[in-house]
Amino acid sequence: MTTLSVVMITKNQEWNIARLIESVLAETATLDTKEIILVDSASTDETVERASRYPIRIVRLHTDQRLTAAAGRYTGYRYTQGNFVLFLDGDMELYPGWIDKALPIIQNNPDIGVIVGHRIDLPKDAGEQDKPPLSQADSDSVTEIDHGGGAALYRRSVMEQVGTFNPYIYSDEEPELCIRIRHAGYRACRLEHTIVYHYTDPPEETSTLLLRRGRNLYIGYGQNIRFHLGTDILWPYIRERGFGCLPGLVLVTGLMVVAHALVTHKWVYVQRLFVLTLAAVLGDAYRRGNVQETFYSIIQRGIMLEGTIRGFLLPPMNPDQYPCHVDVVQWVP
Template sequence: MAVSVILKTLNEEARVGAAIESVLTALEGIGGEIIVADGGSRDRTLAIAARYPVRVVQLEPAIRPSCGIGPQLGFQYSREPFICLMDGDMLLDPDFLPEALAYLDSNPRVAGVTGHVEEMNDTSLEYIRRGRRVSPERRTGAIDRMNGGGLYRRSAVEQAGYLSDRNLHGYEEFDLGLRLRARGWSLHRLDRRFVRHFGHAINAYSLLLRRWKSGYLRGIGELLRAALGKPQWRRLIEDLPELKLWAGVYLWLIAMIALPFALPSPAMGLALDAILTAGIVGAMSLRQRSLSLGLYAVVAWVFHAAALPLGFFQSRKAPEAWIESRIVKDLS
């Protein structure tokens, strides 16, 4: 029942030590290994991680990091029959692994078990909005993805081909869930805490711009491209509510562009554009009970909608291929 815990890192010097210590505590009495899978940190992340009894691996400099490449990097160096995936800015609950392992042992067709991700960042609009949002992915019981990580059964992952698609800059957990469910496996969320997550303590709009530059916002387009023609395509279309939202955003943007040309007076069209935009922001503000959150939600919609086609037409590498990397520190 030993566990390989994969810690994904990229410039996590402030949190990685505490993250590793939380995993070491959780593995007492269970056994296993810790793999720090680094995407190319330029701070002291590697030096701090190397102080602990862990395996540290890092992408070769020529390989660009992505949300999907980190988990697969750790997975290709892992050895144990169970895989626990988490970020380098998370603290693993000390009692999660025994309960999750027991659940998998009692439910042989369940591929993965997770719990609640407790967000510790209460200052950024992004994380405040995330905490208020009602989403099927946060429910307990049967779920379609394990956002934030959790404990996976290696045999199920190997049947699905690979842990994480290296081409994806987002939605990599949903992609894995699709591939597992297409092969008859299921996922489960326990009604208990899995990790505490500290997130990015920066301005939400700065985080949005960072995600645009890093390619993170292209994830949904890359996900669609990855599933095109595959058995999971139909299930993806049915299970991803964001697609309806982006379709609505595209219709809104088309209307915004067309109105100044369709009406007798361009000024009238621009005025209607302003009214329409104000109405959308107002409706979201009422829903979020906050003008700042409502405005941020609408701006985020536009960024995501603009990034979707960029991701869809992005070239792909074989997701199951070996990821060029080096071992910075191995277990003795």
């Protein structure tokens, strides 16, 4: 039986694919049994062509099905058989030493369903000279957490029990799976060691929010809520990931107050609501010490609310019915 499967997912990431693959090959070189697969979501650049230069397996998803990051993970899971599955995004680079530390920990602790690590965010155009020195503070200690992100090592037997990624979900598929894992009695943990370099857009800029919105990366909140209606996962998910719910409640309350004023011609409650809202905004700005951060937060919550509504309105689909149409580009033993 294969010990480790590494699943890399990509979409038009020719700019980083060599760096990602080379880091994976280097960090798994000492493993006796492993398999490395790249699942590409119909890239239109040279991602697949560049990846084909390396001794890895490559499958490319067809465009006649919904293409999401979750679909890439789902497909990679189906096309591998390792006892443990490491998922990585196409804009990442595996950090030296993480696998050597994390794999024995999850192997020796059967109650751990998934283990992650710290992430170092860097600009997309960062080079070797831009990386911080390798940390001497990284340790073997493990902290229990609620959920992780795109770089994570899962126990296959646990995924077989609780289900793998929902391929139809546009975003937030990793936390949703972690909630299911914890609900089944397993732990989600973080090794206090960096797992990846993550090459990404500046996270605290409005332009990044709009780019993410354009890629449907806020729809998953609503999709997950609707998918889990009537299940035991619904309230844990809303409690931990319902970022759009509170803004939605505030919006509904405001609309009700305005509607009441229009009917009764009494605007005192509208005035009070305005004063309370203004006080909340000013209080948040004072707490943060930065007005710009407050307005960024308001825009972010608004976009999350809009995405939650859009996602909730999408009809839920059965993950087991995902067609998983692929071309096998390259298959190495």
